[in-house]
Each structure stands twice: as structure tokens, then as C-alpha cells.
Amino acid sequence: MMAYVNLLFVELSLAPTLILVSSLVQQRWGQRIGGLIVGLPLTSLPLLMLLSLAHGAQFSAAAADSSLEASVAQALLIWVYVAVARRAGLVASLAASAGAFGLAVAVLYVTPRWSPLLSLVVGVAAYIGALRYWPRAQIARRASSAPSAPPSPESGLRLSYRLAIRMAIAALFAALLTGVSGVLGSQLSGLVSAFPVLTFVMGGLTHREGGEIEVANFLYGVTRGSFAVVTSLFTLAVTLPSGNLTKAFGLATLAAVATQVLISVSRGSRSTNPVIVEA
Numbered sequence: 697m698m699a700y701v702n703l704l705f706v707e708l709s710l711a712p713t714l715i716l717v718s719s720l721v722q723q724r725w726g727q728r729i730g731g732l733i734v735g736l737p738l739t740s741l742p743l744l745m746l747l748s749l750a751h752g753a754q755f756s757a758a759a760a761d762s763s764l765e766a767s768v769a770q771a772l773l774i775w776v777y778v779a780v781a782r783r784a785g786l787v788a789s790l791a792a793s794a795g796a797f798g799l800a801v802a803v804l805y806v807t808p809r810w811s812p813l814l815s816l817v818v819g820v821a822a823y824i825g826a827l828r829y830w831p832r833a834q835i836a837r838r839a840s841s842a843p844s845a846p847p848s849p850e851s852g853l854r855l856s857y858r859l860a861i862r863m864a865i866a867a868l869f870a871a872l873l874t875g876v877s878g879v880l881g882s883q884l885s886g887l888v889s890a891f892p893v894l895t896f897v898m899g900g901l902t903h904r905e906g907g908e909i910e911v912a913n914f915l916y917g918v919t920r921g922s923f924a925v926v927t928s929l930f931t932l933a934v935t936l937p938s939g940n941l942t943k944a945f946g947l948a949t950l951a952a953v954a955t956q957v958l959i960s961v962s963r964g965s966r967s968t969n970p971v972i973v974e975a
Contacts, residue, residue: 740925741948743889744932748941757936762886764929765810767819769800770892770922771826774915777899779831781908789911790900801887809883812933819926826919831912892918923959924952 740763748756777793784792810818895918903911928948935944 753939759886760932763890764815766890768822769797771822773797775826816930924955927955928952
């Protein structure tokens with residue numbers, strides 16, 4: 697019981713904190729960098745660590761393996777959201793993407809389990825495919841580069857209000873997923889807890905506040921950052937069965953950092969925007 701209380705406390709405090717940090721990064725460095733931060737395994741690794749402490753390394757290893765399989769569902773959720781947002785509004789985008797994730801998880805649950813290596817290959821391929829066939833939005837011209845007016849005190853209050861709303865929604869989602877995942881068993885817990893809470897909340901609010909182009913840029917950054925999640929989950933799935941939590945989570949963190957470095961240096965000098973097509 698105490699382990700569950702600790703798990704719930706960390707989840708309730710971690711998700712809003714990450715929402716706050718990523719929102720501030722969005723404001724300072726733009727949607728792509730904000731999305732890149734959200735795409736990192738900032739919630740999955742702490743959750744799996746706490747599951748290890750509460751239920752043991754074997755339970756957490758099985759959950760990590762299931763979460764790794766669910767990376768396909770995560771990639772599908774992101775791609776469907778952007779594709780639907782081109783032609784429909786916020787509610788339709790949220791419903792379609794959540795439905796796509798749920799359908800993919802249901803299929804994964806009833807199919808034979810994959811090996812961690814197969815899950816890694818399929819997950820990486822899913823994110824590469826999402827980036828390769830990224831839905832593009834057509835606009836007449838780029839926004840003006842003229843400097844914007846200095847923010848007013850009222851706009852600062854509105855920003856604080858939006859941040860508070862974002863943090864409250866993230867805490868609610870985290871509490872719901874944490875409560876459900878604790879009673880479903882390792883496989884279904886891994887699949888359900890793979891639901892990208894931060895991506896879903898931040899994506900929806902970015903869409904509402906900034907429109908289709910802003911959320912597409914944000915989710916493009918999330919997709920690029922998600923390769924680090926795949927490699928870190930693979931590392932946990934193959935190292936946690938040994939029972940050495942320090943080694944397993946240390947290697948998973950190193951794998952995530954190394955992957956992120958490789959993604960950053962391989963970005964290339966392409967100057968075109970994969971989200972926007974000029975008319």
C-alpha cells in the first residue's frame with residue numbers, strides 16, 4: 697500500500713512539473729524544442745522504477761517490454777492527430793488519436809508477445825515511417841518576422857492561467873493511469889501506461905492555443921525525441937530480468953542520452969520545413 701501511495705505521489709507531482717518545464721521551453725525556444733523535451737522518457741523511466749520497487753524487477757521488465765511494443769501505438773497516435781488536425785478541429789483530433797492508440801493496444805494485447813529486439817525494430821520503424829510520411833499543412837505564406845509587441849501584464853496572467861490548467865489536466869491523467877495500471881498485471885499495465893499523457897495534454901492545449909501549424913511542429917519534435925524512449929525501454933526489457941535495478945536504469949538513461957545525441961547531430965542541414973508547404 698505504501699509503495700502505491702509513493703507511486704501516486706511521484707506521478708502526481710512529476711507530470712505537472714514536466715508540463716511546466718516543457719511549457720516554458722515552448723515559450724522560450726519554440727514548438728520543436730518543446731516537443732523534443734516532451735518526447736524524452738521523462739515519465740516512463742521513473743514510472744518503471746517505481747513499479748520495480750513496488751512489484752519487483754521481473755514485473756517491471758515485463759511492463760517495459762509491453763511499453764516497448766506500445767511504441768507503435770504511440771507513433772500512430774501522434775501521426776493520426778496531425779493528419780486529422782489538417783481537416784478537423786481539436787475534439788476530432790483528440791478523439792481520433794486516442795481511438796487509434798486504443799485500437800493498436802487492443803491488437804497488441806491479443807497477439808503473441810514480441811521479443812524485445814522485434815519490438816525495438818518495429819518501434820523505430822514506426823517512428824521513422826511517421827517522420828517520412830508526416831502530414832503537411834499548406835499555407836499561403838510564412839508568418840511575418842517582424843518583432844512582436846512586448847507582453848502586457850494581462851497576457852502574463854493569461855499565460856499563468858494556461859500553465860495552471862495544463863498542470864491540473866496532467867495531474868488528473870497521471871492519477872487515472874497510475875490507478876488503472878496497478879491492477880491490470882504486467883502486460884496490460886505496460887500497454888496502458890504507455891499512453892503518452894504529456895504528449896496528449898500538451899498537444900491538445902498547443903492545438904487549442906496555437907492552431908494546426910503549432911501543434912504539428914510540436915508533435916514533430918515529440919516524434920524525434922521518442923526514439924530515445926524506444927532505446928531506453930529496450931535496454932530495460934533486456935537488463936531488468938537480472939534484478940540489478942541500478943545497472944538497468946543507469947544503462948537505460950545512457951541509452952536515451954546517446955540516442956538523443958545521435959538524433960540531434962544527424963538532423964542535417966535540410967532547410968525546408970517538414971510541417972509547412974508553401975503555396
